[in-house]
Amino acid sequence: MKNKGQIIIDMSNFMVVTTFFSLWLAVQFEEFIENIFAYVLILSLGIIHGANDLKLIQHSNSSRSTKISYVRTLTYYILFVLGSALLFYYVPAIALISFVIFSAYHFGEQHFGVRIKEPTFWGNILFFTYGFFILCLLFYLHAETVTEIIHTITKIKIDERDYYYASLGSGISMSVLYVFLMVRDKDLRTSFIRETFHIVVFFILFSTASLLWSFAIYFVIWHSIPSLVDQIYYLYGDFSKKTVLGYVKASLPYWVISIIGILFLLFVFRSNFETSLSFFFSFLAAITFPHVLVINRIKNT
Known part of the structure; x- marks a missing residue:
């Protein structure tokens, strides 16, 4: 039986093929149909990968011999989500910046988690x-749409050139750090070409597909599915049909609640795509904050 790390690494070919198939869909259909596909993906696999946080917390507490009741854990979790939502309502600029910072770290942590098993400061x-x-x-490759969304949420207008400078600066920083770390890490050295190829794939994807479809493919195919494998191994110690079904069954109540909330927002603001998309991302952010903390906790268990 393959271990978790090997399964996730082996999934790389599947993710690349699926991404290019998604690009083919983007060429075949107009943006409206792309967005429907995107919502379906995000509302299914995307949301369900974060719908089992309470079970993960309980399992983590058990591993640490920490006795906290389920009701107390649920109460804290709901209050955290509501607090995140209120943050977007009262100080949207700070909330949005926090969401980007949390999401950035979370995406990187999931992506490199298999290779950097004991992360250092660097x-x-x-x-x-x-x-x-x-x-x-x-953001850079969809600057106009992103600018409108940010303006809808925060009332702040960002110069579209800022996305270029941010992507250039972060790209250089990432490359320097990767080279610095791969000198001491064999796993990073052997995956250098693969990682470079993945960046090229992302550039092609983001350049070709709409903003929502691009985000959906990266979020679901490249992040949510590997995260699901991680979580199932953490909870059950194995990845099989039985453990996958067990995970889905445990996630179902929270997944349904999340779906109802998001669909309600999309229905209310259905007449304005930018506004509906803004509230959609705000809702994702509200449930992302606690999820990032939960995943970081279990990775350090």
């Missing part, structure tokens, strides 16, 4: 710069 910086570069590249 390893953590690599996690952040990698994820930040991916987000900045996405």
Whole structure:
């Protein structure tokens, strides 16, 4: 039986093929259809990968011999999500910046988690710069739409050239850090060409597909699915049909609640795509904050 790391690494070919198939879909259909595909992906695999946080917390508490009741854990979790939502309502600029920072680190942590098993200070910086570069590249290649979304959320107008400078700066920082770390890490040295190829794939994806479809493919195919494998191994110690079904069953109630909330927002703001997309990302952010902390906790268990 393959271990978790080998399964995730072997999934690389599947993710590349799926990405190019998604690009083919982008060419075949107009942007409206792309966006429908994107919502379906995000609302299914994308949301469900973060719907089992409470079970992960309970398992982590058990591993640490920490006795906290389920009701207490649930209460804290709900309050955290509500607090995140209120942050977007009252100080949206700070909330959005926090969301980008949290997401950047989370994406990098998941991507390099198999290779950097015991992250150092510089390893953590690599996690952040990698994820930040991916987000900045996405923003830069969809600058006009991203600017409108940010303006809708924060009322702040960002110069579209700033995305270029941010992506350039984060790209250089990430590259320097990667080279610095791979001198001492064999796993990073052997994966250098593969990682470079993946960046090229992301550039092609973001350049070709719409903003929402680009984000959906990266978020679901490159982040959520590997994260699901990670979580299933953490909870059950194995990856099989039985453990996958067990994970889905445990996630179902929280997944349904999240879907109802997001669909409600999309329905209310259905007449304005930029506004609906803004609230969609805000809702994702509200449930992302606690999820990032949970995943970071279990990776340090």
